[in-house]
Amino acid sequence: xxxxxxxxxxxRERLLAAANQVFADHGLDAGVxxxxxxxxxxxGTLYRRFPSKQAxxxxxxxxxxxxxxxxxxxxxxxxxxxxxxxxxxxxxELQAAQPACLQRLWRHSDVEPEAVTEIRQAFADLLADxxxxxxxxxxxxxxxxxxxxxxxxxxxxxTGAVAPTAWRRHLELLLAGLRxxxxxxxxLTEPALSPAAAAAITG
Amino acid sequence: xxxxxxxxxxxRERLLAAANQVFADHGLDAGVxxxxxxxxxxxGTLYRRFPSKQAxxxxxxxxxxxxxxxxxxxxxxxxxxxxxxxxxxxxxELQAAQPACLQRLWRHSDVEPEAVTEIRQAFADLLADxxxxxxxxxxxxxxxxxxxxxxxxxxxxxTGAVAPTAWRRHLELLLAGLRxxxxxxxxLTEPALSPAAAAAITG
DNA sequence: TCGTTAGCGGAGCCGTCGCTCCGCTTAGAT
DNA sequence: ATCTAAGCGGAGCGACGGCTCCGCTAACGA
Numbered sequence: 001x002x003x004x005x006x007x008x009x010x011x012r013e014r015l016l017a018a019a020n021q022v023f024a025d026h027g028l029d030a031g032v033x034x035x036x037x038x039x040x041x042x043x044g045t046l047y048r049r050f051p052s053k054q055a056x057x058x059x060x061x062x063x064x065x066x067x068x069x070x071x072x073x074x075x076x077x078x079x080x081x082x083x084x085x086x087x088x089x090x091x092x093e094l095q096a097a098q099p100a101c102l103q104r105l106w107r108h109s110d111v112e113p114e115a116v117t118e119i120r121q122a123f124a125d126l127l128a129d130x131x132x133x134x135x136x137x138x139x140x141x142x143x144x145x146x147x148x149x150x151x152x153x154x155x156x157x158x159t160g161a162v163a164p165t166a167w168r169r170h171l172e173l174l175l176a177g178l179r180x181x182x183x184x185x186x187x188l189t190e191p192a193l194s195p196a197a198a199a200a201i202t203g
Numbered sequence: 204x205x206x207x208x209x210x211x212x213x214x215r216e217r218l219l220a221a222a223n224q225v226f227a228d229h230g231l232d233a234g235v236x237x238x239x240x241x242x243x244x245x246x247g248t249l250y251r252r253f254p255s256k257q258a259x260x261x262x263x264x265x266x267x268x269x270x271x272x273x274x275x276x277x278x279x280x281x282x283x284x285x286x287x288x289x290x291x292x293x294x295x296e297l298q299a300a301q302p303a304c305l306q307r308l309w310r311h312s313d314v315e316p317e318a319v320t321e322i323r324q325a326f327a328d329l330l331a332d333x334x335x336x337x338x339x340x341x342x343x344x345x346x347x348x349x350x351x352x353x354x355x356x357x358x359x360x361x362t363g364a365v366a367p368t369a370w371r372r373h374l375e376l377l378l379a380g381l382r383x384x385x386x387x388x389x390x391l392t393e394p395a396l397s398p399a400a401a402a403a404i405t406g
Numbered sequence: 407t408c409g410t411t412a413g414c415g416g417a418g419c420c421g422t423c424g425c426t427c428c429g430c431t432t433a434g435a436t
Numbered sequence: 437a438t439c440t441a442a443g444c445g446g447a448g449c450g451a452c453g454g455c456t457c458c459g460c461t462a463a464c465g466a
Binding site for chain 3: 437438439440441442443444445446447448449450451452453454455456457458459460461462463464465466
């Protein structure tokens, strides 16, 4: 595998950035021509670098999965039981910042599969850790954490364009649901979604 | 507006049922021809009854909104503070049973808009009621309930095909997050999603 | 029973979008 | 400075999906 010519490598990066932007703005249904134009290159260039639109999307998904893996590893270094909460918020930030391929991120897709399993394992370990520290109620399982992630994805997908931080409020409430009996509810730091914003989405 | 001929009316119903089925199975991207075949009618019949694919979808959305309005009204009759919880579960059941146009249900769309506002008002009233009864913590606002609904939609959208009741577990945890400080956490009645099912979705 | 007309089916039209092809350009080695 | 092959752009091809059109059928009032 010879290294790419300098201009070609630069165009590749531009394409990825443009695709991220375009798909985030107009959804994955956006046309490839729009991506090429946003990157300032021709269709030929796009298809020389990525054999299909799907491959382009996969590249974005792969990058995102690797970034998430990074986060999962740093979360694992925390030993005080706060890693789970930290990782959930960090993952939320990442996803809210790059909402282009959210669905694909957590659905069956062959890119970087080992990253996904390692991330899942990290979440399981962090959950056990939190339960050991008494931060999370004992009847919660690791698939419940998966549900938490999926729900955040759904919230970002719905509200992201209008209220990019609304997912935090949702996550805070959800984490409150994971607290053991007897613990007082933590105050909510993220302000509630404004009714106007909600109306803008629901119509 | 003259009433439809008997066979025509029957075909209209068949089309709605078929569309619901097909869209639920293959998403809204499913072709109109598939819908027509599932209904056992020709394309002409479909387009005589519904001027566009969008109109067909809107009809489904409208029906769902009206059914939901029904539920919201019955929930309002409960005066013991349990209406909110009841309505959330009832709405979840309805949505899980008819996942065809879930996204459109709660997004800007001009069909039956007054139903949507009435439903939203009902949720707000039920929330106030629950807070008066001390079932829900006081710092929760009505847009938080909107977030709850959106998150359920997201969960059903993700897990519906593999685990049609997983959303209940999620809702139970979320409701636990709404409980005031000091109240013990209610036990979870819905079993956790199996790791195998989760893996089937995430890959 | 008979006539009228709403209703029916499905081949095909047309716009869209993913993708390819090929003649020109230019980075980078010698 | 020169050469060459990797890279480039964008017109255009083919497939697909929403929608239309028109000759035939049958519901239903008289």
